Amino acid sequence: MDEAFKSIKSVKNPHVWGNMARMCVKTQRLDVAVICLGNMGHAYGARAVKRIIESNENLDVKTATLAVHLGMLEEAEALYIRSGNYNFLNKLYQDSGQWQKASRGDIAGAIQNYEKSGTHRFEVPRLLFEDWTVLENYVIKSNDKALKRWWAQYMESTGEMEIALQYYDLADDYLSLVRVYCYCEDLEKASEIANKSGDRAACYHLARQYENIDDVEKAKGGSWIDYGTWLYSPHRTRKLEAARTFENADKPSYDKAVILYEKAGYLGKALDLAIETNQHNVLQYISSNLDESADPELLKRTANFFLQHEQFEKAVDLFAASGQRREALVLCSDYNIKITDDLEQKLTDKLEEKESNNNERISILNHLAEVCYQQGNYHLATKKWTQAGNRLQAMKALLKSGDTEKIIFFANVSREKDIYILAGNYLQTLDWRNDPEIMRNIISFYTKSKAYDNLSWFYSACSEVEIDEYQNYEKALGALNESLKCLDKSNESFNYEERLRELKRVIEALAACKELTKTPDINTAVRSGDIYGFMIEHYSKNRNYKTASTLIDELKNAIPQVNLRYFINVESLRTIDSALGTDYDSSSIQGKKSFFSRKGGRECISILKMSLSAQL
Numbered sequence: 001m002d003e004a005f006k007s008i009k010s011v012k013n014p015h016v017w018g019n020m021a022r023m024c025v026k027t028q029r030l031d032v033a034v035i036c037l038g039n040m041g042h043a044y045g046a047r048a049v050k051r052i053i054e055s056n057e058n059l060d061v062k063t064a065t066l067a068v069h070l071g072m073l074e075e076a077e078a079l080y081i082r083s084g085n086y087n088f089l090n091k092l093y094q095d096s097g098q099w100q101k102a103s104r105g106d107i108a109g110a111i112q113n114y115e116k117s118g119t120h121r122f123e124v125p126r127l128l129f130e131d132w133t134v135l136e137n138y139v140i141k142s143n144d145k146a147l148k149r150w151w152a153q154y155m156e157s158t159g160e161m162e163i164a165l166q167y168y169d170l171a172d173d174y175l176s177l178v179r180v181y182c183y184c185e186d187l188e189k190a191s192e193i194a195n196k197s198g199d200r201a202a203c204y205h206l207a208r209q210y211e212n213i214d215d216v217e218k219a220k221g222g223s224w225i226d227y228g229t230w231l232y233s234p235h236r237t238r239k240l241e242a243a244r245t246f247e248n249a250d251k252p253s254y255d256k257a258v259i260l261y262e263k264a265g266y267l268g269k270a271l272d273l274a275i276e277t278n279q280h281n282v283l284q285y286i287s288s289n290l291d292e293s294a295d296p297e298l299l300k301r302t303a304n305f306f307l308q309h310e311q312f313e314k315a316v317d318l319f320a321a322s323g324q325r326r327e328a329l330v331l332c333s334d335y336n337i338k339i340t341d342d343l344e345q346k347l348t349d350k351l352e353e354k355e356s357n358n359n360e361r362i363s364i365l366n367h368l369a370e371v372c373y374q375q376g377n378y379h380l381a382t383k384k385w386t387q388a389g390n391r392l393q394a395m396k397a398l399l400k401s402g403d404t405e406k407i408i409f410f411a412n413v414s415r416e417k418d419i420y421i422l423a424g425n426y427l428q429t430l431d432w433r434n435d436p437e438i439m440r441n442i443i444s445f446y447t448k449s450k451a452y453d454n455l456s457w458f459y460s461a462c463s464e465v466e467i468d469e470y471q472n473y474e475k476a477l478g479a480l481n482e483s484l485k486c487l488d489k490s491n492e493s494f495n496y497e498e499r500l501r502e503l504k505r506v507i508e509a510l511a512a513c514k515e516l517t518k519t520p521d522i523n524t525a526v527r528s529g530d531i532y533g534f535m536i537e538h539y540s541k542n543r544n545y546k547t548a549s550t551l552i553d554e555l556k557n558a559i560p561q562v563n564l565r566y567f568i569n570v571e572s573l574r575t576i577d578s579a580l581g582t583d584y585d586s587s588s589i590q591g592k593k594s595f596f597s598r599k600g601g602r603e604c605i606s607i608l609k610m611s612l613s614a615q616l
Contacts, residue, residue, distance in 0.1 A: 014040045045069035145171040174199035239264035258282045320346035395419045420449035452486040459483035533567035540572040545579040
């Protein structure tokens with residue numbers, strides 16, 4: 001190889017260097033291969049080979065990299081296989097488009113090695129999860145009970161109970177067999193399996209099922225007789241002995257001991273043992289049966305235990321059950337424990353009987369209402385404040401709820417001035433303009449509360465709406481007159497006289513224009529078209545387009561084939577067309593010219609405006 005390299009050092013032909021590089025693949029002379037690639041002008045390949053030389057890969061992988069860049073794929077495949085580096089081999093298959101080879105795996109070999117490593121219970125189901133037939137056949141042929149139990153559990157989760165029972169049986173999982181038969185309501189079959197197997201867990205589960213359906217005799221008659229003994233023994237001493245046995249055993253069962261102490265009537269001992277050994281679940285079970293008749297100290301200790309373990313809801317329930325309402329409400333406020341209907345019942349049940357001091361009762365109701373208000377339960381807050389006699393605060397809570405129907409009802413029932421005013425103020429925030437019923441209630445509430453200043457402001461708002469939105473000056477004038485009547489009854493005074501005078505002038509001016517259009521031979525003095533044009537532009541500026549459109553139609557009837565542009569501003573016509581979808585502007589171009597000149601019309605309209613100004 002060295003002699004061949006020396007003989008071609010002076011050769012410039014890249015094909016010769018290429019042949020030399022291929023020889024380097026067979027001889028694995030990578031140092032010479034880099035020089036050959038350089039003389040070939042294969043910069044990318046030379047760079048890749050230099051990098052792989054500097055890596056920690058074995059020589060076969062490095063040589064395979066050279067073969068890939070020379071297009072020697074078969075040699076590269078053989079080298080990768082020989083090196084055992086299947087990651088590079090798979091990448092070669094993908095890059096060369098050999099997808100069938102790339103996706104092919106040695107499934108049987110993988111399963112065999114998983115079994116040798118002891119990980120087949122997890123890895124084989126994962127490997128075969130997409131091929132159910134192969135996976136099921138593997139489970140059937142396997143003698144591994146854990147694998148059969150897994151398959152049974154999966155079948156149970158999909159609702160295939162018959163298959164699940166079959167594989168639970170093969171796995172000798174008697175507890176699961178009894179559990180599934182109980183779920184399927186076949187207690188006889190479950191009892192047969194429990195008695196035949198003698199499995200304690202299965203017997204225990206079956207006994208609990210009989211307990212749930214109140215079949216005490218069958219619960220005590222199973223293979224696990226101990227369960228019946230410590231749960232259904234008629235003698236408290238036996239329960240107590242069983243509890244002590246569970247407590248003092250080499251491997252204590254504190255949960256069972258706590259339950260037995262409680263059933264034997266030793267509630268204090270049960271709670272102490274549960275707290276001492278941190279039996280959360282059992283403690284929750286016992287605490288659910290506690291009420292106000294229990295020892296307050298026991299309740300307090302239990303509640304503090306739940307507080308220390310941040311189980312605030314259970315602590316609140318205990319405080320409420322024991323009649324310690326303030327402590328419960330403080331917890332609800334501090335930790336945002338929702339006031340449910342059940343909790344509210346516990347907090348207020350027998351409150352009147354228990355609280356001889358009426359002030360204390362009112363204080364608790366107010367506190368409960370405040371917590372409900374903070375939590376956004378406005379209806380319950382309203383109810384509690386009402387029971388406490390604080391109707392004003394109850395109304396404020398009801399206003400936050402936005403329940404208009406109940407707000408109106410509550411105001412009518414309460415018959416208090418401040419509540420009437422609050423209700424009226426709230427109703428003004430609604431769409432009273434389009435709801436006559438709301439408007440009537442606003443007026444009624446302000447009138448009943450004798451809040452004439454509020455009523456005056458409301459009539460003033462009505463007046464502004466009539467002008468701004470409807471341009472109905474007559475109704476606006478009527479609303480202002482009502483506002484003035486209210487001001488006469490109020491201690492406050494507002495200067496509406498000037499505004500009334502202005503409204504009257506506008507109304508009288510428009511009425512005068514309307515009368516002028518009906519005057520016979522009016523065109524001898526001023527053109528009727530100019531009068532119509534004056535009124536139309538007025539209504540257009542005030543966005544009363546319907547009235548303006550009506551006047552345009554009257555003008556067209558009064559002057560057939562009239563050219564509207566002679567009397568009405570073009571912009572006004574276009575604005576009306578845009579608002580109503582009419583076509584007055586384009587149609588006016590076809591109209592005939594008026595018998596008055598444009599100049600004369602302008603002079604006449606000026607005279608008309610001066611005349612109207614004199615009236616105003």
